Amino acid sequence: MPYVTVKMLEGRTDEQKKALVEKVTEAVKETTGAPKENIVVFIEEMTKNHYAVGGERLSDK
Template sequence: MPLIQVSIMEGRPEEKIEELIHELTTTTAETLGSPKENIRVLVTELPKTHWGIGGESGYKKNQSN
């Protein structure tokens, strides 16, 4: 049973997360020949303050743009 774990910064619309889950499932099924029913996708959304980019939090980096 394939298990896919994805970590992303918070803030994306639910529709985009649904699309991500669908696309990852479809691609994995096609690539591995695994039934879609056996594929699990876990999406973890992290606060921007907990995501580092180049030594700064995603929140701080976003504020400077």
């Protein structure tokens, strides 16, 4: 049973997240041969306060 975690900044619409889950599921199915009903996709959204690049939080930019 494949598990996929997508970590991204918050702000996407429900429609965008739905499309992401569908396309990730299809890609995993095509590449691994796993049945669609066994593929689990987690979306973890982070605020800009919880994400930093080069020592600087994105919320501080």
